[in-house]
Amino acid sequence: MSEVIDASHDHHDHHGPAAGLARWLFTTNHKDIGTLYLWFAFLMLLIGGTMALIIRAELFQPGLQFVAPEFFNQMTTNHGLIMVFGAIMPAFVGLANWLVPMMVGAPDMALPRMNNLSFWILPFAFGMLISTLFMEAGGPNFGWTFYAPLSTTYAPETVTFFIFGVHMMGASSIMGSINIIATILNMRAPGMTLMKMPLFVWTWLITAYLLLAVMPVLAGAVTMMLFDIHFGTSFFNAAGGGDPVMFQHIFWFFGHPEVYIMILPAFGIVSAIIPTFARKPLFGYDSMVYATASIAFLSFIVWAHHMFTVGMPLAGQLFFMYSTMLIAIPTGVKVFNWVATMWQGSMTFETPMLFAIAFVVLFTIGGFSGLMLAITPVDYQYHDTYFVVAHFHYVLVPGALFSIIAAVYYWLPKWCGRMYDEKLGKLHFWLSFIGVNVTFFPQHFSGLAGMPRRIPDYALQFADFNMISSCGAFIFGFSQLLLMYIVIKAIRSGQPATDRVWEGAHGLEWTLPSPAPYHSFTEPPKITDADAHS
Amino acid sequence: MSSGTDHSAYYVPENGWYPVWVALAIFLMLGGGAVWLNDLKAGDEPNITLTLIGLVLLAVVLFAWFAKVIEENQQGLYSPQLNRSFVWGMGWFIFSEVMFFAAFFGALFYARHFVLSWLGGEGDKAITGEYLWPEFEAVWPVVSNPDPSVFTNPGESMASPGVASWGGYLPFWNTVILLTSSVTVHFAHTAIKDQQRTKLLSWLGLTVLLGIAFLILQVEEYIHAYQELGLTLSSGIYGSTFFLLTGFHGFHVTLGTFMLMVMLFRAFKNHFKPEDCFGFESASWYWHFVDVVWLCLFFFVYVF
Amino acid sequence: MLEIRLETRTGSIECGGVRRFGFRRVALLLHVVSAVDGAKGINRIYLMQGAWKVKVKNNWLKPVAAMAAALSVTGLGADELNMRQGVTDISRSVYDLHMLIFWICVVIGVVVFGLIFWSVIHHRKSAGAVPAQFHESTKLEIAWTLVPTLILIAMAWPATKVLVSMYDTGGEDMTVEVRGYQWKWQYKYLDDDFNRTFGFFSTMATPQNEIQNQAAKGEHYLLEVDKPLRIPTNRKVRFLITSEDVIHAWWVPDFGIKRDAIPGMVNELWTIVEEPGVYRGQCTELCGKDHGFMPIVVEAMPEAEYDAWYVEQLEAEEIRKEALSKVFTPEELMAEGEAVYGTFCASCHMPNGKGVPPVFPALDGSAIAIGPLEDHLDIIVNGKQGTAMQAFGRQLDAAQIAAVTHYERHAWSNNVGDETQPRDVIEYMAGQE
């Protein structure tokens, strides 16, 4: 063995990063790649968020004020696409890159070069997508769900770039998940059994399987679109024996697991943070693992709850209603376990904990509206209104996004060896918390009152809530600039952090020095009970 | 395998320039491809330069990348544990390919079993056929489209004749060829295990030839479909599903054959050892996968 | 629409239902607040919406209720807060179901969030809490798996009942075809063999200057059409829903029904409306540029009135058919042509004929619009496959096509100097077959 290690030592100038731009372009290091992913995701959050602010500005009042309806549709579409594929997913992959090797006691990711490729495809993919907005025919304007035939026969010609962009994102996700699976299954330190892994690792393992199963299906869907557009096939055209609704089935077979891809890692993060600040072990670890697996399994058989209004047979409607409702059970198990973890703990409320608690409460509200949407006969009234918009922003923004922010505050000291400014962190939390509720809570009301989604202008009875919502959006949006400031300030001039950072923290990553060394565990660590899952 | 758990031996490569260039190459290839397709559609002078640049770049970089990996392996940098990472990687990559085909098979089933009957005026949405497509008759393969003025009817389909006449049925022979090739590639594998170089070379060579034979017959079949049967991509849902399923399969056979060719080349250079022949194994798994997909195709596209 | 009445010792103050946004609301808010303030002895506050009435008795609740009432009147009328109960059996059972699951969720929420806040307050380190170390309990896990399951069953049961009742199909008294177009609806009244009797298009009637904020917005801003769909009350109406281009969705909230309009496919939908009235909805599936501007208006008429109207329409249809053999003056052609253009073409090619290049070409100066009549008719009658330009031969009759063609050849800076008559169009279309 020593031969091997020596051979590689010769080339390595002591495991340090390369200098300059080359470090980032050519890196095979899981931490560097994690950092790239996270900054990329943040940039996309700002771009996608700016689009959201354009939407909210236009909807501030009835009447058309700032943008034309064509452009409004492009904003809605690109906002959805960029947030989902550019912000939330890459942020989670970035966190996985940083944390999984440290949590399982590995030196790096299993397939480091492919890791670099997974990342670098993304800027090109999004470059391609965003560049369409500057082309003559305009960018994609058919919603992030791109239903045929609006996205085929009736699409602007730039749809071809969109299709290839999606192919690239898919390739990136597939390689990323393969890497994560190989790392978790093959690189654990001796003694790190599956049921000792931190929940973040578990949730990501399951998420990676979801990705592997559904990203290729998305690729299939856009490929069929490509052929319908350019090669005369008739998958989504009844005149040739196809069916536009078939597109929706294929899309949502991908799309529904996709939304859980955006929440399972969040569950993992929250399951790490709450025990730390409650100073009490996570309640019901085993049931958390099983619940996650159940959610993942169920996510494959509920897809048509997005399509209750397409006119399915009664038996189909009932099946998809029941199966969707079932998801409330394992999700409930998770929520109750978090509550039981806090119960009789000794809690403190540092910024990560504030975001985590807000996550539990607000995600549950989003879950409740999800459950209401699952009730087919009532979904006829909710479907494609702002009630749906309110639902998914509650699970995505104070859900997925809050968990990511919480993770950044929680692990940042480990990453850069410096503490963030707690006062500013709390300020950021309260601004975000208020902003997010002011933005999205009123949307429940406008939705119930009948305001359809994806419209640039609306009838007068929706005016008040839209105005409130727009105000909230600007508060929320601009407070994210504060996050950027806090992070940069911490990196440049924060107080040095201790190794364990948080009093109640458990897990292998806290046994490493802060900042964590360039190669995480060159010597496999010993797993003690105290370091097993947090 | 005991050293597999030895973490200090896990080889983490130095910085590498390959991935960024691959990303760039893919970007050029696909971006150029989009420009090209749009030109074609708009009837403009098509320009394929970007795509070609991308393709060439991709080929060059991938070549260098794989060469580097092989070299590292030959240097003995790869521990069994690292090889296991490769195994996991290849295995789950094939799984994702399975899901890609699943999308197309799903489309085939949905179109055949649901859409077809609705358009033909049966089932839950019978009203669709009764009201909009009274002329349309629900038979699979669809040789007469709901609206033949938009999607030209194929003259004939590729559906299988009775088992008795499979002797003159090209897809049947393709099935035989692929099944055989799965066996030959397996023999090649045993040959590595038994360290029999000549056997390895001949079995592997035979497999490659079978792959090429399959491809030639497949092209033959397409020519037949286009020129004699009038069965094209734009002849409705039957043509759509037929060509996408068989086409993507054919594309995968091409890739698989290419991989096997590389392995043949490496076999010449004595790269494989009984305990370390991951490259060969992954190519052969891929080949088996392509074979299984074909079996599904044969039954669901041609026979049933 | 929500109304509020405050009864004081000296009399009562009524604030009529308002739901317009802007200064009037602010003024009303102040008005109500001062009324509450000044009249210490408010006896009763009524919030009224239709048959729904809430009386506030408790003294200490009054100021709160008054503020809430004020808020609702000024900003948040009940029809802006919650789902409508609607006017059909279905819509009411949907509403009840909605309220049921809503309250179940509220109760669960109160329990869960209550527990969280309890521990946040009582189990905080600064309050001296010492962490317990328990971390599992199979009994608890089973409990919080089973109880939600039971709750879900309690929800699924009524949901299934309502859903099954919605699928109570057949037995209709009449059938209407509803066809979505970019960006308008077409309604056809079908007889037993689906043979069309008559039909018409229904397009948004809100003028551009209201949308562009150059004129005050009317009461039914964006929810008004030139010709509403008319149906009789108390009869079972079947809708056959389909689309000509992309997917749209037909939704009338007060009926509690919504269904996608899918090109090449037909969906069925039933309703029985009990109260006469005008009911408004919108297209609810993203269908392109003017998705936000394709409202649905249905007028439910008492049966006798409806029958009379129906006979009238049949007669009008006969008269329209006669127009096909008439010869019009250029002025008549221009006038009719402008009307057709405004309804069918202006959304893409713009009222001024300039289009929205490069997606929607300009017709002003277009080579086709001032070129040979044949080509011009060709694109209008057959549309262009693969673009948004539809085959208007299937939407308009020969008289309308003639008029709009003539109009395009002579409007703006175009001036071909010919005349297009219905018979030219009929000849052209006959020559095609």
Ligand code: HEA
């Ligand atoms: C992170 C993303 C995320 C998550 C986690 C969820 C979670 C859920 N979603 Fe959501 N959903 C989206 C993202 C997400 N969704 C998006 C993006 C869309 C719109 C897509 C588009 O059209 O653009 C959408 C749309 C959507 C629809 C389609 C609506 C329509 O278009 O008409 C439906 C319908 O069933 C639905 C249901 C659910 C359900 C039942 C859950 C459940 O998982 C929720 C379960 C959680 C709870 C129920 C709360 C906690 C549980 C308890 C405290 C236990 C006790 C509770 C009870 C017994 C009630 N969602």
Ligand code: HEA
């Ligand atoms: C995945 C996550 C995600 C996230 C995080 C968000 C975040 C936000 N979303 Fe998003 N949204 C979706 C996913 C998401 N959304 C999806 C999937 C859709 C459906 C799309 C469709 O219908 O197809 C949608 C649709 C959607 C709509 C409906 C549009 C319509 O139907 O027409 C609205 C309207 O209010 C909206 C608003 C917002 C707002 C205000 C935020 C805020 O949280 C955003 C906060 C803002 C910022 C973070 C920006 C900060 C930037 C600045 C302050 C400027 C600085 C600028 C530079 C430095 C360049 N979203």
Ligand code: CUA
């Ligand atoms: Cu029609 Cu939206």
Ligand SMILES: [Cu+2]
């Ligand atoms: Cu879903």
